[in-house]
């Protein structure tokens with residue numbers, strides 16, 4: 001990870017990257033990310049930040065989020081086959097390659113040093129683009145290949161945690177205005193989940209901390225904009241069923257313990273009248 005500054009939010013990308021790399025062996029049934037293993041090897045990273053990453057439940061946390069978001073993309077594309085897809089705080093996610101998408105315009109947004117890493121380690125697809133931008137500066141809106149009739153799915157996996165509540169509110173309000181008919185999906189933690197998240201970051205020897213939490217997306221998000229049609233809160237670990245996966249007793253306990261802490265919000269923006 002030497003390409004990324006120490007104690008930076010950028011470095012948090014190593015958490016899901018290691019988790020997905022280990023999941024390729026531990027949970028191959030859940031959308032395996034073979035690029036994660038390759039990228040870490042090419043970076044010369046030999047060991048995960050902690051031995052705890054070798055537990056099945058740690059692998060699950062990284063792998064299942066890509067699965068959750070892949071389900072949301074597939075569902076939206078049923079009605080909007082030409083939609084644009086955006087990954088905010090994309091890190092070194094290879095979700096596009098995991099689901100084999102070549103047909104939709106795809107935009108990855110992250111800070112410049114992360115985008116430089118993406119360009120070094122991840123081949124860019126035919127309709128794929130990277131934008132080096134702070135997502136709280138809404139200049140990235142102009143980079144989205146958005147056509148009202150085609151729609152857009154905007155994803156933020158493991159990203160909102162690092163923004164303030166005000167920045168999340170402004171982002172949702174402005175996206176709802178700019179992308180009518182679009183879908184925004186992000187994961188978040190409840191207040192009870194923040195300290196566990198910060199412990200995970202500490203294990204990677206990174207002084208960054210999470211700040212954003214939310215208790216009830218269905219109550220808290222609609223007042224952010226009158227251009228929000230519907231908000232659905234789902235469970236991160238259990239909301240998108242997987243098939244053929246057997247959890248160890250520890251993983252079962254982990255899933256239960258995170259039930260009210262790890263959540264996903266899907267926010268549907270209203271169509272224009």
Ligand SMILES: C[S@@+](CC[C@H](N)C(=O)[O-])C[C@H]1O[C@@H](n2cnc3c(N)ncnc32)[C@H](O)[C@@H]1O
Nearest residue numbers: 010012013016089090091110111134135157158
């Ligand atoms: C935990 S990583 C998740 C990476 C990726 N989504 C994944 O699931 O592998 C968080 C990512 O969000 C990015 N990020 C956080 N705040 C950001 C901001 N304000 N603007 C752009 N990127 C941001 C970080 O640089 C990092 O790549």
